[in-house]
Amino acid sequence: MAFNPVKERRYGEPKEVVARMFEEVGGIPEVMKLLELSRTRVYALADPDSSNDISYARIARLTEAGATAAAQHLAALAGGIFVPVEKADDANWLALAGEASRRNARNIAALMESLGETERSPGEVDQQEAREILKLLDEQLGTLALQRAKLAAIAAGEVSTSPAAADR
Incomplete structure (x- = not known):
């Protein structure tokens, strides 16, 4: 099941990057397992209306599981590009x-x-x-x-x- 957020997220904004990471690792159920979080908490991490932010340690865990959206985003912010x-x-x-x-x-x-x-x-x-x-x-x-x-x-x-x- 791929993560398909309902709320609009503008490309390149932090919550959009998080949502892309969730897709890259296989969707909400997989993110729940990887991060040991409830469905509600996981959705809140990618919700543009929520003040919940994802920690660097969790970003690292998702990256290790194959998500590259954060690496691509950070590389762009630093003036470069990320390529695995x-x-x-x-x-x-x-x-x-x-x-x-x-x-x-x-x-x-x-x-x-x-x-x-x-x-x-x-x-x-x-x-x-x-x-x-x-x-x-x-x-x-x-x-x-x-x-x-x-x-x-x-x-x-x-x-x-x-x-x-x-x-x-």
Whole structure:
């Protein structure tokens, strides 16, 4: 069961990052087990109307369980990007190149659409449009960084580029 919050959370705000982490580890039941908390407490941690905040120790526990949203968010706040490069060894080069191209096209299309005459703020990008485009751009940057890591591993001779390796 994936965590599907009902309340709107603006991309990049702390409660939205927490909600994404909950999704990444498998949803509320899994978060309840990992953090040893009740359903009500878990929901409160991602509720934008709640003053309950999640502790760093709990963020770390979710990150160890596979959630990367907090790492991505903190890296962006620090002026960088987070990429789990260990995934590069397993990446299928052709699928990765295709995904990078698709994400780039989505990002350009969203930017062009937001600048269009029929949008909320013709000729400029408003705050909500910026959040929507940032989400696409962050996904694109993650894919590009993974693509770079894969290429670096191939260039260093650390990853086989044989057809059998491409099937992984």
